[in-house]
Amino acid sequence: MDPHTLNGRHEKPETISPELEVVSAEVTAPPKRRRRTAAYKLRVLAEADACEQRGELGAMLRREGIYHSDLANWRKQKAQGQLGGTPVSRSRRSDPAFVEAVQAQTELAREVRQLRRQLGRAKQIIDIQKKAALLLGETLQEMSLDDFTDMEDLPEDDQS
Structure with a gap:
């Protein structure tokens, strides 16, 4: 398939003048993994458990920028005692x-x-x-x- 054809029509690609094209030579650091404190995780879990109405939990997850799987992992950590107090021995x-x-x-x-x-x-x-x-x-x-x-x-x- 010809790269200039779209839905069977021949269209000319947009051309940008070379003087307007800007290339950044700056090297950026890779994004750092987010680390959340135990207090934050416990606060979010409490807030998630308090959600009762439909869509309320989803709105809270979007607002905090977290996923439902994060909540599941944090609940497991809480059950194992890794979020509050002394951690449970893994042995x-x-x-x-x-x-x-x-x-x-x-x-x-x-x-x-x-x-x-x-x-x-x-x-x-x-x-x-x-x-x-x-x-x-x-x-x-x-x-x-x-x-x-x-x-x-x-x-x-x-x-x-």
Whole structure:
């Protein structure tokens, strides 16, 4: 497409005389990132929370020159204690509830490993009992509690 054509019509670009063209040789510093104080953020959050009517929050955001995402980030900071008072430690290891939960999880994992070992042993014992019953010619259905002479011979579940 020809740069001089607009909507199918041929138009001549505007020409500016060379003596009117001014080029700035000044180097400007890049814009600095805005830093807002905790007091400012808390004030704006309070003002935003007070907005009740439709469009009031948008007008306040435009007036302050901030975005809704700024409010969301500041609310997160406030919830974490980073805006007022002492900041909350970022390390979860220092949180007593977290430490307690990790200890409980470790204890439960240890218990699961122990129970799995016991289950494996119990399955081996059952397999041996089945083989012994086959060698003796008895099936497990034919055996009853009367076959156990002592209470010590009973499996643990049947003693109670």
